[in-house]
Amino acid sequence: MESCEEVVIVGGGIAGLATAVALKRVGVQSLVLERSQELRATGGALTLFPNAWRALEVIGVANKLVSLYTTFNKEHVTNLMTGDYQEISFTHDGLRDGLGVRAVHRKVLLEALAEELPSDAVRFSSKLESIKDEIIDGSSISTLRFEDGSTIRAKVVIGCDGVHSVVAQWLGLTTPVRSGRSAVRAIAVFPDGHGFERDIQQFVDDGKRAGIVPINDKELFWFMTHTSLPPEIEMVSDPESIQNLIIDNLAKGFPPEYINVVRHTDPTTLSWAPLMFRYPWDLLIGQTWRGCVTVAGDAMHPMTPDLGQGGCTALEDAVVLARHIASSSRSSSDGFEKAIEDYVKERRVRVAGIIAGSYLSGWVQQGGIGWWGGVVGRFVRDHIFYRFVFKRLVKVSEFDCGRLTCGEC
Ligand SMILES: Cc1cc2nc3c(=O)[nH]c(=O)nc-3n(C[C@H](O)[C@H](O)[C@H](O)COP(=O)(O)OP(=O)(O)OC[C@H]3O[C@@H](n4cnc5c(N)ncnc54)[C@H](O)[C@@H]3O)c2cc1C
Structure with a gap:
């Protein structure tokens, strides 16, 4: 007989594992279903900004990583076409607070998250193929079907299955674009x-x-x-x-x-x-949740990597979602639905803004695309962007996603 789980998380990347850890901190058990045979760490390393470190601190994982990686003070930008040089300090204002800016191995980050979970909380070789929603005894239940033919029922489904998310597709979000x-x-x-x-x-x-x-x-x-x-x-x-x-x-x-x-x-x-991204307006007006099903991380807000915020915002998602679930009445599906709705409402404006800022930052820093784009992009980059705009965009990484206040915290 198929099992019925309270919370199923599809995808065991940064978003999925962090969400499972954050839920555990508020006393909610979840099952992570990952299509790979082991933790998958594509890309080698990533830079984590203060917003990510705050989220990692809240879920009790930061301390395992800060002793392994030291902070950066500056970024040096050299324009190879003009020879111009700019220095961007990471030691001003909000970037100095908290745990700074550090690069970490993806594998080490995933392992640090997974270690916080019981050994049977992540099930590998479980590739989600489809979702079906039905009402059973007055409650909304999702049936998840996997590639091997098995099925699992869940009250809550959180799609953390990356850019090509099956869960986002099921919700009706538009396909990310190149x-x-x-x-x-x-x-x-x-x-x-x-x-x-x-x-x-x-x-x-x-x-x-x-x-x-x-x-x-x-x-x-x-x-x-x-x-x-x-x-x-x-x-x-x-x-x-x-x-x-x-x-x-x-x-x-x-x-x-x-x-x-x-x-x-x-x-x-x-x-x-x-490099793929989702149009920001799709998050503002699109279907980012349905009943007790929603998305987090790249499944919700794929973005170009030009502000180094994809993984950082996935960690923020985990804390915000766990906070709303913790404060909901979980005895009924209505309680979960309200928590998910509140999570989406809290996240969508912020992440839509970061998608737009990342795209703009990448377009300008790379000197535009096409002939006219190139002329405009290079002018903006060489005379305006690093001097006036970049520092403002980087401020998104000073964000504090808040605390968790119940369960084990
Ligand atoms: C070039 C580049 C540089 C970047 N640099 C940074 C950086 O410096 N800082 C930063 O914060 N971010 C950076 N990012 C973004 C960051 O890599 C992503 O935002 C982050 O990995 C998203 O994590 P996630 O868990 O949402 O998705 P993913 O890491 O894609 O994880 C999704 C997981 O779901 C699994 N999965 C997929 N489909 C299914 C399915 N059907 N069933 C079951 N499991 C499934 C996958 O196997 C995977 O393990 C960069 C991205 C790129 C491309």
């Missing part, structure tokens, strides 16, 4: 030390933006976002071919230290994908 840009990213390893300061280096060029982000003394995260190439080129998946394409083509003319970092890539961490 931004016209793609990103390559990986970790580079220097067994004898890389010798870089603990600052972020960024290089902007015509249609490209690249960066080097130290993780520790021996490892660096590097990335390049660029105007998308024809699909037959971007379908290459062999890490060595991608690395050669960067060195010989996309990063031609880049500083030798960037090329050297790319040469030290750990091939198992390399990924290359088009």
Whole structure:
């Protein structure tokens, strides 16, 4: 007989695991269903800003990570076309508060989250295929069908199943769109030390933006976002071919230290994908919840990575959702429905704004797309953006998503 769970979370990435941990903190048990056979950490590393660290502190995970990773003070941005140089400080105003800005290994973050859960709270090799909703004894129940033919019933379903979310599709949210840009990213390893300061280096060029982000003394995260190439080129998946394409083509003319970092890539961490986002207005007017089903993380708000906020806002989602569920009357499906509605109402304006800010930031930093876009984009980037706009956009990362106030907290 199929089991009936109170809360099912689809997807065991940052959003799914953080949501399960946040719910556990308020005394709500959940089951995470993940399609992979183990925790999946595509992309190697990510930068977490103060908003993410606040959320991690609230769910009791930050302390495990802060001793492993130190903070950044600055970002250095070099315009390779004009030679202009700008310095962005991470030690001003709200960015100085809390736990700062740090890059972490994705795998370490996922493991730190998963360790907080009982061993049977995450079920692997469980790929959701479809959802059916029905009313049983006056309560709304969802039946989830998986690729292997099994089914699970749940009172509450939280789709944390990433950009191509089955749950978002079922809700009726529009399919995320391509931004016209793609990103390559990986970790580079220097067994004898890389010798870089603990600052972020960024290089902007015509249609490209690249960066080097130290993780520790021996490892660096590097990335390049660029105007998308024809699909037959971007379908290459062999890490060595991608690395050669960067060195010989996309990063031609880049500083030798960037090329050297790319040469030290750990091939198992390399990924290359088009950058997708959801139109912000779809979150404002679209169906982000139905009954006791909703979405969080990239499933709700896929965004381009230009403000480094996708993972950070997924962690915020987890805390906000758990707070609303904790304060609801969970004895009836009406209580859960109200909690989910309140969660969506609290989140959608913020995340819609961040999607728009990220897109704008990426478009401008990369110097626009197309001929006219290029002229306008480069002018804005070189004369206005870093001086006046970027610091304001980065303020989104000073956000405090609040506390959890019951259960184990
Ligand atoms: C180039 C790049 C750089 C980035 N840099 C940063 C950064 O510096 N800082 C930052 O905060 N964010 C960054 N991001 C964004 C960040 O990676 C994402 O926002 C974050 O990983 C979202 O987490 P998630 O759990 O919502 O989704 P995902 O990480 O995609 O996890 C979804 C999970 O659901 C599972 N799943 C999918 N479908 C199903 C299904 N049908 N059934 C069951 N399971 C399923 C997947 O296997 C996966 O484990 C970056 C993104 C890119 C592309």
